[in-house]
Amino acid sequence: MARNPQLNRHGELQHLLTTEGLPREVITRILDTAEPFTVVAEREVKKLPLLRGKSVFNLFFENSTRTRTTFEIAAKRLSADVINLNIATSSTNKGETLLDTVDNLAAMQADMFVVRHASSGAPYLIAQHLEATGRDHIHVINAGDGRHAHPTQGLLDMYTIRHYKSDFTQLSVAIIGDILHSRVARSQIHALTTLGVPDLRAIAPKTLLPADIERLGCRVFHDMREGLRGVDVVMMLRLQNERMEGSLLPSSQEYFKFFGLTEEKLALAKPDAIVLHPGPMNRGVEIDSAVADGRQAVILPQVTFGIAVRMAVMAMLAGGNA
Amino acid sequence: MSLPDAEKLLLDLADRMRPHVTPDTALVGLHTGGVWLAERLHGLLGLAQSPGSLDVSFYRDDYAKRGLSRDTRSSALPFEVEGGHLILVDDVLHTGRTIRAALNELFDYGRPARVELAVLIDRGGRELPVAPTYCAATLELPSGSRIKLAREADTLSLRLVQE
Known part of the structure; x- marks a missing residue:
């Protein structure tokens, strides 16, 4: 049986691409992990150091202000550097392929891609490409692909x-x-x-x-x-x-x-x-x-819980790889 | 090896702290053993402020290596940290890394006037310049083992765990 592309060899979350086939204990763990993050949002200083020094690229091939903003806030509250790319209005219009775009950003030391794409399966394609080229330290989060998953x-x-x-x-x-x-x-x-x-x-x-x-x-x-x-x-x-x-x-x-x-x-x-x-x-x-x-x-x-849940997913993906 | 009686150590720790606390002193227990101790010390010392609790998982320096711990709990500090006299409470002081993480988290709530550290046991093996302000006992432990605080029906006891 093929390995679930979202989980690593130890059954831990490697990418978040869909809730389909995600084991119950992984879902429950994400929800449990989100809980303490909701408390952080009520503090004076809302930042945590978990993703300090990491670069999160918001790759939006389809416009979305709200989803992009919540991912941006989640990553920033984890102290990541966030780079927003609205590709609907940039290089793919000049003819660059999806995977060439990904390779270029990976060469800029990306640690995480948050991907929104009009085509179902685009985030999966990116995750597969990263693993096939030995860059499995880079994580992919699906922020909505076609009719497939969010x-x-x-x-x-x-x-x-x-x-x-x-x-x-x-x-x-x-x-x-x-x-x-x-x-x-x-x-x-x-x-x-x-x-x-x-x-x-x-x-x-x-x-x-x-x-x-x-x-x-x-x-x-x-x-x-x-x-x-x-x-x-x-x-x-x-x-x-x-x-x-x-x-x-x-x-x-x-x-x-x-x-x-x-x-x-x-x-x-x-x-x-x-x-x-x-x-x-x-x-x-x-x-x-x-x-x-x-x-x-x-x-x-x-909306408020959404930020904590996204923080939990990012924190679970980024930890434990060193 | 025989371990000391945790309940006796707790009373001893309270005696050491008593001359130095005021009713406004706030205790901050570190999950999990430290939270149990802070609850008991709060009663023994007759403090006005309810004790706080910290889970330092979000501030640990081994996150990149080991990831988030499975049972991360919410931290709760039900008092003003800014300008306060706070005492961090933990069961066992070892490398000092947990205390470093706790201090970092604490300062994201505000700037306390003074922070002290109370521990039941100092087992040595420090990797950072951290020292307890109040300590009930020091203990040499065989390598590869650690001590754990346990609670049954409100009674605290120490257990030796082989790693």
Whole structure:
């Protein structure tokens, strides 16, 4: 059997590429490690010396201000030097290949690459290339690739759920929205099933569901009211506006009517259900403002926890290689 | 070898510290044994400030070699570090590297007026210029072994561990 490309010979995290196939104890260890990092954020001096002298390259082949910023803050709080490269606007436009870009940055003594790419599998390709060329001291974190995975988002969602709900094996969780195009949904589904969530529901119109979704362990609902009944956790997805242009959806008003989360629909979930959203939100499209700003929303804590989770991942990758 | 009684050492350590503490002195226990000791010393010395706790994993100098320890806990200092009189508390003083890490972490919370060090046992083998302010016992240990503080039903005891 092929070795899990994310783990080294000792079963420790070498790269973070996807939550799929990540062993339960590794996920749990990331969440446990994140906990003390949340305390650091409340201190006067928010920096720790763990990545002192290390260079973290944020390689963003696709624009994203928010994700890039949270990785940047996480790396800086660990005392790393952070170099941001928006390659959407640079050398690949001049014709350089992905791996040539990586080789050049590796020659600048990079220690870690945080990669966002529109093509599924790009971070895996980079990790494989680094290992094939004997540079396995350089670590890769997937910050979102195509429709494939966004593991740190999935993990920070797990941290958030555990913070409010503790035991995954007792939970009903609903993921709602554009699951077809969502790397966030895939990372959530793999993490939730690995952590033992017994009731996982996918709620979406037929046009926004991947064909094999049941095989991932989800029960499918096309009626949001039916799907929300009795759930503990409501995970909303962003509806990417560009999907409206195709023939997948009639209009955003129509979408909101059937799949937008309103107080009235949320009332069907458990009274203490929490509402997550990976941001940025489209108010009035997938979520009503009354819910987004309501007492059940944990959307801003997700952002804060996200920094601690990213710090934990970076600290676990960078240590123990000397 | 026979190890001293931890409970007796604890009372002795409290006696040594008593003349030098004020009600505002704050104890900072180092995980895990130091935290247990700080809790007990807090009662014995009648201090007003609740003791703090430090897990120095994020400041250890062997992180690059050994990575993060598996059970890193949150540090908690429930008092103002700036300008305070603090006493670091640990069970065993050996190389001094843990104390170096603890001092670095402490200063990320503020600039204390004075920091002292209280340990139950000084086993020698220092690799850094660190000395305890208060120490209940010094002990020669056979190489390849270390002592560990254990707690059962609030009673402390010392155990010899072969490495």
